[in-house]
Amino acid sequence: MTPELKAGGLVLRALQPEDAPAVHRLINDWSVVRMLSRLPFPYPRDLAEQWIDSTRHDSAQGSAHHFAITRDGSLLGAIGLVLSDDRRSGSLGYWLAPSAWGQGLTTQAARRVIEWGLTVLRLEKITADAAQDNAASLAVLTKLGFAKTGTSSRRFVSRGQDCPIDLLELPRTTFLLEAQPPTEAPVPPAEAVPVAMEPPKPRTLLVVAAALLDAQGRILLAKRPEGKRLAGLWEFPGGKVERDETPEQALIREMREELGLDLTGSCLAPFTFVSENAGPFHLLMPLYVVRRWRGVPTPREGQTLEWVAATDLGRYPMPDPDLPLIPLLQELLG
Ligand SMILES: Nc1nc2c([nH]c(=O)n2[C@H]2C[C@H](O)[C@@H](COP(=O)(O)OP(=O)(O)OP(=O)(O)O)O2)c(=O)[nH]1
Secondary structure: OOOOEEEOOEEEEEOOHHHHHHHHHHHOOHHHHOOOOOOOOOOOHHHHHHHHHHHHHHHHHOOEEEEEEEEOOEEEEEEEEEEOOOOOEEEEEEEEOHHHOOOOHHHHHHHHHHHHHHHOOOOOEEEEEEEOOOHHHHHHHHHOOOEEEEEEEEEEOOOOEEEEEEEEEEEHHHHHHHOOOOOOOOOOOHHHOOOOOOOOOOOEEEEEEEEEEOOOOOEEEEEOOOOOOOOOOEEOOEEEOOOOOOHHHHHHHHHHHHHOOEOOOOOOEEEEEEEEEOOOOEEEEEEEEEOOOEOOOOOOOOOEEEEEOHHHHHHOOOOHHHOOHHHHHHHHHO
């Protein structure tokens, strides 16, 4: 299913039948239609209804995800990812009403959809194309890190002619490596910065996490909320170790802040650790196994919580560094 995503002040959500009048009004504009290859001009009202229906069907099948781009409840445009048959790549398409142009909104919406596609859907790359005279769209794609892979030509129904198009591609690694570091990542003290102008080394981020186990041996996973880095991915509850904390103190604090649990006096059994390149930083994450605590896990930071059997862990999209933990936990709990 197509989730709701947040991007700055924008809400990206599945299209609804009630959107048809607004979709029709906004697309039925020469400056929009002339850049969309398959649509006629004038754009008939029933095509808007048919298109919305088809997006809902695609979403149920998982073959494509189309989002209405909305701000304060008003529809401004749409953006979508059509997946390849093997579901390893997605083709990005979008349109925005002229009244919303020039505010960076397409870039904002596209960045969030791309991030979601590359992390939650685990796509390997995103492709896109644009008419060569669509300078605004090509600028957006370049800003997002897309690189031109070739050219082609396509029939534009509204223009009644074949037009040259640029083909572009954004590999998963490019996008994830260019992601901004989290704002609260520790900054090395000034005296530790070498004077020589060497390229900056990846910073190591120390994060503690817990595999909380219930009486049936299920593990508590938390889905990262919209607005955070890696939103929509499932993780082991935990967080960054502050400068003056031990990992165990940090874990006790995080469990209280995130889940309302009291772990003081509980056995915090070190299980294993992750040491992985996580894009903008290097992640060092000890994982503790915890079977006893006081309180009932309650999502206090907008997360979604689920108790998951070890055998089902693979069904929950997780950050890359967590993947090796899955077979280890399955072995522990098998
Ligand atoms: N808690 C947790 N974090 C993980 C896991 N896997 C993984 O890559 N991480 C990353 C995501 C974050 O970049 C970082 C955890 O930091 P955090 O949860 O305290 O902070 P955050 O980025 O959510 O953001 P913020 O609260 O500082 O805004 O470690 C995991 O299984 N559990």
